[in-house]
Amino acid sequence: MNIGLKKVCEALLAHDRFLIITHQSPDGDTLGSGFGLYYGLKQLGKRARVVCSDEFPARYNFLFQDYQDDSFDPEFIVAVDLADKQLFGSQYASLADRVDICIDHHPSNTRYARGVLLKPKAAATCEIIYEVLKGMGVTFDERIGTCIYTGIATDTGCFRFSNTTVNSHRIAAHMMRYNVKIGKINRLMFETKTQSRIAIEQQVLNSIEYYFDNRCAMISVTGDMLKSTGATECELEGLSTLPRQIEGVQIGVMLREKENGDFKVSIRSNDGFDASKICGLLGGGGHVKAAGCVVKGGLENAKKVLIETIAQFV
Amino acid sequence: MNIGLKKVCEALLAHDRFLIITHQSPDGDTLGSGFGLYYGLKQLGKRARVVCSDEFPARYNFLFQDYQDDSFDPEFIVAVDLADKQLFGSQYASLADRVDICIDHHPSNTRYARGVLLKPKAAATCEIIYEVLKGMGVTFDERIGTCIYTGIATDTGCFRFSNTTVNSHRIAAHMMRYNVKIGKINRLMFETKTQSRIAIEQQVLNSIEYYFDNRCAMISVTGDMLKSTGATECELEGLSTLPRQIEGVQIGVMLREKENGDFKVSIRSNDGFDASKICGLLGGGGHVKAAGCVVKGGLENAKKVLIETIAQFV
Numbered sequence: 001m002n003i004g005l006k007k008v009c010e011a012l013l014a015h016d017r018f019l020i021i022t023h024q025s026p027d028g029d030t031l032g033s034g035f036g037l038y039y040g041l042k043q044l045g046k047r048a049r050v051v052c053s054d055e056f057p058a059r060y061n062f063l064f065q066d067y068q069d070d071s072f073d074p075e076f077i078v079a080v081d082l083a084d085k086q087l088f089g090s091q092y093a094s095l096a097d098r099v100d101i102c103i104d105h106h107p108s109n110t111r112y113a114r115g116v117l118l119k120p121k122a123a124a125t126c127e128i129i130y131e132v133l134k135g136m137g138v139t140f141d142e143r144i145g146t147c148i149y150t151g152i153a154t155d156t157g158c159f160r161f162s163n164t165t166v167n168s169h170r171i172a173a174h175m176m177r178y179n180v181k182i183g184k185i186n187r188l189m190f191e192t193k194t195q196s197r198i199a200i201e202q203q204v205l206n207s208i209e210y211y212f213d214n215r216c217a218m219i220s221v222t223g224d225m226l227k228s229t230g231a232t233e234c235e236l237e238g239l240s241t242l243p244r245q246i247e248g249v250q251i252g253v254m255l256r257e258k259e260n261g262d263f264k265v266s267i268r269s270n271d272g273f274d275a276s277k278i279c280g281l282l283g284g285g286g287h288v289k290a291a292g293c294v295v296k297g298g299l300e301n302a303k304k305v306l307i308e309t310i311a312q313f314v
Numbered sequence: 315m316n317i318g319l320k321k322v323c324e325a326l327l328a329h330d331r332f333l334i335i336t337h338q339s340p341d342g343d344t345l346g347s348g349f350g351l352y353y354g355l356k357q358l359g360k361r362a363r364v365v366c367s368d369e370f371p372a373r374y375n376f377l378f379q380d381y382q383d384d385s386f387d388p389e390f391i392v393a394v395d396l397a398d399k400q401l402f403g404s405q406y407a408s409l410a411d412r413v414d415i416c417i418d419h420h421p422s423n424t425r426y427a428r429g430v431l432l433k434p435k436a437a438a439t440c441e442i443i444y445e446v447l448k449g450m451g452v453t454f455d456e457r458i459g460t461c462i463y464t465g466i467a468t469d470t471g472c473f474r475f476s477n478t479t480v481n482s483h484r485i486a487a488h489m490m491r492y493n494v495k496i497g498k499i500n501r502l503m504f505e506t507k508t509q510s511r512i513a514i515e516q517q518v519l520n521s522i523e524y525y526f527d528n529r530c531a532m533i534s535v536t537g538d539m540l541k542s543t544g545a546t547e548c549e550l551e552g553l554s555t556l557p558r559q560i561e562g563v564q565i566g567v568m569l570r571e572k573e574n575g576d577f578k579v580s581i582r583s584n585d586g587f588d589a590s591k592i593c594g595l596l597g598g599g600g601h602v603k604a605a606g607c608v609v610k611g612g613l614e615n616a617k618k619v620l621i622e623t624i625a626q627f628v
Contacts, residue, residue, distance in 0.1 A: 159473040159486070160504060162497025166487045172473070173483035183476025190474060191559045195528065198560055202519035205512065214509065245505045246512055 053089020367403020440465025
């Protein structure tokens with residue numbers, strides 16, 4: 001059932017012992033939401049715990065350095081930024097049917113919770129948590145401001161993506177009044193790279209090939225590259241958009257070797273080239289600007305098949 | 315002479331024919347300021363021209379696509395984001411002594427103009443232009459909003475750097491109300507890379523070396539690398555901070571070959587390592603976190619000298 005902001009605040013104010021669940025593979029928004037809500041509830045004299053199926057990643061330490069895990073029997077369960085039961089992860093899957101309130105911004109939210117406060121236009125769940133905290137009369141401070149700011153910054157690519165709204169900026173401006181160390185947070189969130197990320201970037205740049213008068217650029221990631229650099233799946237984040245970022249490139253292709261030796265293909269396009277049509281010819285699909293498919297055989301074969309297919313469009 | 319916002323608005327309202335000068339090697343802030351002011355003055359029925367010693371770069375096309383160069387005898391000269399006479403460039407150097415008002419945010423402004431509206435805490439000159447336009451009763455629209463937003467976004471690394479203020483976010487929020495295409499602007503400003511930038515990044519990543527248990531990382535840019543990639547000086551922007559961005563790296567070094575074969579050294583440090591002390595031993599200087607020096611001899615010699623010097627600190 002959808003519920004409004006006021007009802008959510010009333011429900012939270014009426015209870016005392018909270019379990020706050022964040023999604024698996026936690027990111028800045030789910031953690032900012034969880035700990036922002038936690039600090040707010042603590043300020044109101046309540047007991048609360050924040051949990052996650054996965055460990056809280058060390059790079060978000062600054063969000064929960066003052067967090068003290070507490071053991072008690074919760075009477076009210078809140079899920080934050082958690083769109084789907086499957087994202088509870090193995091450790092908390094059993095609680096998915098017992099969530100009292102889910103606060104989320106994902107349009108895909110499956111409404112598994114008893115009450116759902118869903119604002120699909122919000123760039124981050126932290127924007128909704130901000131309203132909830134305000135509605136409960138919580139006094140903002142540096143810790144809460146840090147949580148809210150971090151969730152908004154991470155979900156908007158630091159205010160860069162088109163999901164950023166007037167409200168994202170307004171809330172960031174408000175939070176900055178509480179001495180939030182935005183320079184430090186953003187360096188940590190957006191500028192710190194692992195050695196293996198640097199190494200895989202190096203190999204990916206070495207793999208770049210241009211076709212069709214530089215209108216198409218192609219990069220590849222093989223199993224050997226992952227092995228030799230020690231890079232993990234999540235360290236490939238964002239690389240698929242790299243070819244399209246190159247001036248003049250209209251069709252950007254990333255080839256990624258699967259465990260069975262086939263290649264997963266991501267196509268990103270500009271200037272009206274329909275990536276989904278290209279991938280459609282190869283048994284895949286997607287959107288105009290972003291689509292995917294799988295090509296069998298080795299790397300050289302995959303490149304050949306792709307070039308032949310793309311040739312029909314340029 | 316320092317003058318206040320009100321006086322600037324009065325002076326602008328009292329005149330009719332403006333020459334607006336932007337700085338050489340123009341960036342998003344000087345152009346956003348220049349054209350933002352231009353559109354505002356035009357709206358008030360005045361005549362205005364925006365000029366620059368260098369050509370307006372094509373990547374900023376979206377700021378001046380509605381600009382029409384007009385030929386008339388200006389009666390009032392405004393310099394925007396222009397801290398120093400030397401930045402007028404050869405074509406407009408002769409006007410540097412005739413500037414009626416300079417609107418700027420650089421603390422280093424040399425106060426060469428008759429009247430100076432200087433706000434060193436503003437993240438961008440566009441933030442001050444915003445106040446000037448408001449003070450003159452200009453009605454904001456998409457074109458002006460696009461100019462102001464772009465100047466703030468480019469000077470703050472899209473709200474990422476610690477120079478970003480509450481005001482930067484508040485003005486961005488206000489400008490976004492006028493249908494400013496922030497997704498498109500930010501893709502263009504922050505995600506588009508030239509082929510030669512990609513090529514030089516590749517070579518720079520290939521040059522990376524780690525020392526002292528990975529606490530020091532070093533990259534190099536040689537004349538040959540620039541030649542073979544076709545990269546220009548300005549395409550090296552931001553590369554000097556790359557080594558320090560690597561997790562665990564406390565001292566990041568970039569070596570850049572000068573025309574005479576010597577190496578310009580940039581050191582960026584974390585965790586309290588004093589870059590200026592390291593560079594000081596080599597005849598250079600700077601700040602704790604960012605310093606520089608020059609080392610004579612070839613690349614291998616420069617590396618050796620640096621490693622020996624850094625060894626005294628780690």
